Amino acid sequence: MPVEVSGRVPAGDLVRIVSLDQCRYRARQSPWLVGHLARVLFAPAQGVWAEVELLAEDLPYGRRREWQLHVGGLRVLHAEDVEQCRPARPPRAGDRATIVGVLHSHARARAYEHGLVSQRGVVVRLLREGSYALVELDDPPSTLLGVRRWHLHVDDLRIELVEPRGQASGPVPGVGLAAGTRHAIIPADPTIARCGASVRPVLVDGWSPPFSPALERACPDCSERYCSPDTFAGSR
Known part of the structure; x- marks a missing residue:
């Protein structure tokens, strides 16, 4: 079980960053750090600071891996806790997403926090070195003024990994258009x-170009079915 840090942390300990409130200005200006797992590199016998190294393997370009943080914002983890927290892979198009916050996203998204938080949708594509995702909402509320697609930071999403197992049972389906949205067509009736x-x-x-959840304006329902086993058996 994770435990709060109340004093010095030995080098080598695994921690989760839970707060930046007591950190120096530069760290407080990097809210994306909250939630990350890290390893303690150095902690002096006296004082409340620790040098940590982030464990994430896919940090966006330009973001530092080593930080000096206040121990009051760290939570010690056991090794088995870290393994359970690691995602099996980075998110990709076709995965399901639940919006859990907008702290790390753009100001436009933060202005609609109450309408966005708890909404579910499908990842259409990854942006900006994988740090942002374009998410199409399943059923956006009226407070979002009809906007279905939002650019959100991946740290503001809870990702449900969806493996495209259905492709093995038949050829990749083709593409059909409706109101500017790309759909997956069925072989019996391509309309x-x-x-x-x-x-x-x-x-x-x-011949029809192959459908993929990564296509621009791909239908979220078709994308979800594309990632389900045996859904597209016998498709083009």
């Missing part, structure tokens, strides 16, 4: 998408 929408199939000499 009907897997989500049930009526679409205009994109065909070149009878």
Whole structure:
């Protein structure tokens, strides 16, 4: 079980950064640090500061890995706790996402915090070296003024990894268009998408480009079905 740090932490301890309130100005201006796992590199016998190294393997370009932080904002973890917290892989298009906050996202998203928090959707694509995700909401409330797609920092999302296992049971489905959205078409009737929408199939000499959740304006329902086993058996 994690325990709060009340004094000196030995070098080598594994910690989670839970607060920056008592840190120096530069750290307080980097709220993305909160929630990260780190290893203590050095902690003097006297004092309340610790040198830590972030454990994340995929930090966005330009972000420091080593920081001097106040021990009051650290929580000690056991090794098994760290393994449970590590994601199996970075998020990618097609994964499901729940918005848990907007602290690390743009000011425009923070202005709609009450409408965004707790909303669920699908990751359409990753942006800015993987630090941001374009998320299409399943059922946005009226307070979001009809906007379905939001650029959000991945630290503000709880990601549910979705593995595209359905591709093994048949060819990749083709693409159909409806109101500017790209859908996955079914082989029996290419004017009907897997989500049930009526679409205009994109065909070149009878061949359709392959559908992927990473496509711009990809249908979230089709993307979710694409990532489910046996959903597209027999598709183009």
